[in-house]
Amino acid sequence: MRIVFAALFTIMAANAQAHEAGAEAGDPWNYLFVVLPLALTALAYAIGMRRLWSASARGPTIHLQRAVCFAAGWVFLAAALVSPLDRLATQLFTAHMIEHEILMVIAAPLFVLSKPLAPLLWFLPQKLRAPVGRALVRSVVLLPVRKAATNQLVATSLHGAALWLWHAPRLYDAALAETPVHWLQHLSFFCTALIFWWALLFGRGRQDYGTAIFYLFASTLHSGFLGILLSFAREPLYRSQGAGAASWGLSALEDQQLAGLIMWVPAGMIYVAAALALAAAWIGGSNASFAGESNDDAGARGGQAAEPDCGLRNGSHRS
Secondary structure, three states: OHHHHHHHHHHHHHHHHHHHOOOOOOOHHHHHHHHHHHHHHHHHHHHHHHHHHHHOOOHHHOOHHHHHHHHHHHHHHHHHHHOHHHHHHOOOHHHHHHHHHHHHHHHHHHHHHHOOHHHHHHHOOHHHHHHHHHHHHHOOOOHHHHHHHOOHHHHHHHHHHHHHHHOOHHHHHHHHHOHHHHHHHHHHHHHHHHHHHHHHHOOOOHHHHHHHHHHHHHHHHHHHHHHHHHHHOOOOOOOOOOOOHHHHOOOHHHHHHHHHHHHHOHHHHHHHHHHHHHHHHHHHOOOOOOOOOOHHHHHHOOOOOHHHHOOOOOOOOOO
């Protein structure tokens, strides 16, 4: 995970350099609410995964692909939220759209594929792992999230509603005008995307891959339609967006059209690629790539398997 921390410092340095070079000023404390959680999450994951590797006879080979997915998702998330891209997004609609698509169709599915709960639980002291895990499973507060994450229709509708609502002109302008509203916009995009991707990839397992493919294509259609609306609008829809487009040789309308094209084509192609990957796994009869649960998964959650359990259940692991 050293790469993750190196990436964080690189992104922060680039951000500071952009600020010194004359990028739009912002309150540095705003970034503390993003940088600190990012850093703590990376630290917790790295420590938890190291403990899992140390406790397993298989060493770093256990969950290695998941660790790679987590690191990649983390880097993309940090690049979207604390790099110069975030400052540029307040001036250029195209940059703002790239930022949003990174959150929803790149970082979110990578985090879902990493299944980070087990390493994060192993970060905790030995005596707290099982109680915290049980509390998460039984929490009434998290019940709606768990229900949505196992219902593909609900998850798709929730994510689609967040996408369309936040692109309503009044809400979008409010997000640009008020920093707390802006962070709420990003949080809703990212969290609903996590629920969406989890429901489609892991919610009910391989038996629902067929419906997952349908919902991926449905998401391609409705997000693509929104992109078409932005691309073919005859005037800018958002008063506060595109203020810096002229410095990039674009009019505000051209900036909006390019942003809509990004939502329509590149982002749509990611949904299509995911649907094709699910179709290949479904037709091929293999669930190893996405929904397969090995003994390692069971052990990481305190299951019955002897080797991967590594003391989570009986408390024998050395913290």
